[in-house]
Amino acid sequence: MFLLRRVVGDSMLPGFLPGSLVIAVRKRWQRPGRRLRIGDVVIIRHNGREQIKRIAKLAADDRVYVLGDNRELSTDSRHFGWLKAAAVKGRVIWPRERKD
Amino acid sequence: MRITAIVKSFIKPVYAHCDLPCGIYDPAQARIEAQSVLEIMKKYPKLDHEEDRWRAIFIKEQRADLVKQHLWVLWTDYFKPEHLEQHPDLHDLIWRATKQAGNCKKTVDPAEGQKLLDLIDEIAEVFVATKNAAKQG
Numbered sequence: 001m002f003l004l005r006r007v008v009g010d011s012m013l014p015g016f017l018p019g020s021l022v023i024a025v026r027k028r029w030q031r032p033g034r035r036l037r038i039g040d041v042v043i044i045r046h047n048g049r050e051q052i053k054r055i056a057k058l059a060a061d062d063r064v065y066v067l068g069d070n071r072e073l074s075t076d077s078r079h080f081g082w083l084k085a086a087a088v089k090g091r092v093i094w095p096r097e098r099k100d
Numbered sequence: 101m102r103i104t105a106i107v108k109s110f111i112k113p114v115y116a117h118c119d120l121p122c123g124i125y126d127p128a129q130a131r132i133e134a135q136s137v138l139e140i141m142k143k144y145p146k147l148d149h150e151e152d153r154w155r156a157i158f159i160k161e162q163r164a165d166l167v168k169q170h171l172w173v174l175w176t177d178y179f180k181p182e183h184l185e186q187h188p189d190l191h192d193l194i195w196r197a198t199k200q201a202g203n204c205k206k207t208v209d210p211a212e213g214q215k216l217l218d219l220i221d222e223i224a225e226v227f228v229a230t231k232n233a234a235k236q237g
Contacts, residue, residue, distance in 0.1 A: 005114035012116035021111065043114055051115045068116060072234050075117060078180050 001029045003043060003090045005050065011068030011075070012041070012052055015097060022052065024090035036064065036085065041092040044083060052092065053077075064088060125178040127224040130170035134220050136163040137204050138213030145208075160205070167201040167216065171223065183230045193222055 003024040007016050016022065024043045036042070040055045044066060053066035053076055063082040068074025077083065140160040147153045175194045184190050197219035204212050 004111055006108055006111040007116050008113040009115050009117035016116060018116070019108070021108070022114065049115055050112070051117060053116075070116075072231075078182065 001026055005043065005052070007052060010073045011070050012054075013070040013073075015069055016041075016052065020095075022092050023094040024092045026090045027088055030091065036088060036091065041097070042066065043089045043092065044087045045089055046080065046083060046087055050089065125174055125227075127170075127174060127220060127227050130167050130174070131217065131220050131224065133163045133166040133170065134201070134213070134216045136160075137167065137201075138210060138217060141204075141208045141210040141213045157208075160208075164201045164204045164216075167204075167220070168198045171198050171201070171220070174223070174227070178227075179230070183226070186233070187226045187229070190226060193219065193226070197223060 003026060005022050005024065007018055007020050007022060009018060022041075022043075036055060036058065038055055038058060042053060042055055042064075044051050044053055044064075053068055053074075055064050056067045056077070057065035059065070059082065062085045064085055064087070065077040065082050067076045067078065137160055140156050140163070144153065144156050147156060171194055179190060197216065200212070200216045200219055204216050
């Protein structure tokens with residue numbers, strides 16, 4: 001139901017520090033009606049490994065465009081393009097992000 | 101190792117990652133090599149010995165090639181489509197600069213070396229603008 005993961009790398013700074021832990025809820029365990037939204041931090045599987053990114057765009061044909069928060073140090077959809085929504089494994093629910 | 105670190109090491113990683121090398125890009129690298137090219141051009145007429153002139157040409161050839169390498173790395177690895185949207189002349193600028201590096205191999209005219217430096221400075225301006233945009237964004 002949940003994924004517990006340890007963050008490696010700087011591409012999600014300042015919100016997610018390297019070495020910090022995150023908990024994500026698996027996609028099929030989302031509460032009913034909770035679809036992916038722009039701004040969600042997600043765990044995706046791409047090129048054989050799990051990565052943490054933020055959804056920047058959603059397409060009607062079930063694809064997502066993801067970016068790292070730390071744009072300069074991130075390899076993301078700017079490089080590998082749109083991903084199928086199936087590449088999204090889960091949505092990060094902890095730590096909760098502060099809404100300024 | 102602290103207990104927490106040991107426990108953490110068992111938790112599966114999720115990559116907030118970039119391809120290596122991590123963001124270490126700077127047009128200053130190309131500029132330093134271009135400065136060498138220019139200085140060699142200036143010194144060349146003052147060299148008395150044939151061996152020195154020979155070496156000067158050889159080193160100038162190498163340095164001009166390094167300029168191309170550094171600019172290509174910026175072009176293909178650092179600059180992204182969003183930068184090109186903001187600076188539509190970027191492809192042409194890098195094309196002209198790398199061509200100028202090639203021109204500098206064929207001559208010892210310092211004016212050509214200066215042109216190369218000026219083009220690299222133009223690229224550096226675009227580079228700084230993209231860095232500032234990233235900070236504000």
